Amino acid sequence: MRCGVGVRAAVVCCAAFGVAVVLGARWERALVIEPVDGVRLYGQSSENGPSNGATQRLQTLAGALAASYSFTNFNQDRLAIEFRLARAAWARYDGTFGYYKRDIAAIDAWHNAARQGAYKLAVKQRRGQAQLDAAMVSLQGERDAKVRDYMTARGFKLDGDVAAVDIPALVKKNGPLLNPVGQTLDRIAIQRGYASDSLIGAAASLVQTALAYRAPPAVEPDGRHTGGLLPPATALLKGWGDCDTKTALLSSILVNWPQMRAVGVAVPGHYLMGVLRIPNKGDAFVEYDGLQYVLIEPAGPAWLPPGQIAQSTLTLLEAGDGFKIEPFF
Numbered sequence: 001m002r003c004g005v006g007v008r009a010a011v012v013c014c015a016a017f018g019v020a021v022v023l024g025a026r027w028e029r030a031l032v033i034e035p036v037d038g039v040r041l042y043g044q045s046s047e048n049g050p051s052n053g054a055t056q057r058l059q060t061l062a063g064a065l066a067a068s069y070s071f072t073n074f075n076q077d078r079l080a081i082e083f084r085l086a087r088a089a090w091a092r093y094d095g096t097f098g099y100y101k102r103d104i105a106a107i108d109a110w111h112n113a114a115r116q117g118a119y120k121l122a123v124k125q126r127r128g129q130a131q132l133d134a135a136m137v138s139l140q141g142e143r144d145a146k147v148r149d150y151m152t153a154r155g156f157k158l159d160g161d162v163a164a165v166d167i168p169a170l171v172k173k174n175g176p177l178l179n180p181v182g183q184t185l186d187r188i189a190i191q192r193g194y195a196s197d198s199l200i201g202a203a204a205s206l207v208q209t210a211l212a213y214r215a216p217p218a219v220e221p222d223g224r225h226t227g228g229l230l231p232p233a234t235a236l237l238k239g240w241g242d243c244d245t246k247t248a249l250l251s252s253i254l255v256n257w258p259q260m261r262a263v264g265v266a267v268p269g270h271y272l273m274g275v276l277r278i279p280n281k282g283d284a285f286v287e288y289d290g291l292q293y294v295l296i297e298p299a300g301p302a303w304l305p306p307g308q309i310a311q312s313t314l315t316l317l318e319a320g321d322g323f324k325i326e327p328f329f
Helices: 007-030 086-093 102-124 129-153 167-174 180-192 196-210 232-238 243-254 310-318
Strands: 055-060 064-072 078-086 158-159 162-165 264-268 270-276 285-288 291-298 322-325
Touching: 007 180, 064 086, 064 196, 064 232, 078 086, 078 180, 078 196, 078 232, 086 232, 102 129, 129 158, 158 264, 167 232, 167 243, 167 322, 180 243, 196 243, 232 243, 243 264, 243 270, 264 291, 264 310, 270 285, 270 310, 285 322
Parallel strands: none
Antiparallel strands: 055 064, 064 078, 158 162, 264 270, 264 322, 270 291, 285 291
């Protein structure tokens, strides 16, 4: 396997990806992040680094929420973007993310009642054990489908009994909502003559440095399970997030350029992403499905251009296991 990075980084990135390729469909089971209360938290970590003097202004207006940011990109240009969303629209949007155990308990209550009903019917009609067993299997399948559909609708996926935020689905859903930010950056790129690398770098600078680093709670006070993640538009309006939150936000902005392709990379206690690009000398990257993806650290507050990753992330990749790669778009 060939990597276009420095000698040490080449060993790290290529060896790590080699494990993912060999494991194939088993990579999900190789993820060593331990679930918390039945939920897999993709990442919380960050690594301090230089700031670029970014600022943010968050406003609660009469009918809308607004966020204005200024930051310096890797071209050393000062840039500014603004995002706003009607308060009612945001309430609907944010309220559809995250699940409640009471909702799953209601499905289980239905399942138990249905099982009892099936048993009583079997006794009344003098059905055999095989018929009763078949009815119970059917009801179990219906129960599992109801839970899966509910979790999918709330932005989660299930791996057995363990729940995790479905970040690729979240990115696809949020792309259109974050399109105004993508359009703003696109106009800036045209005005300043930026190539695609500079455009990606501008979006990365915004997410890394203009949004504060803060880890969301895994469970909100009202009992809503969030998987330790803020939905992208909520993160942008609140002005903060951790590594998986910021990765979902950055990817939801980048998805608005048709030529862009990206993957998420989960390592124990951390989450980052890669963009499809031919690596420059010294860039850290992974390969997925035969293509090279240059790594980006959206977490901040370290200000790292695409291709540079935190030493802590490099160490995790060097371990060569306990991570997964998943395509975003």
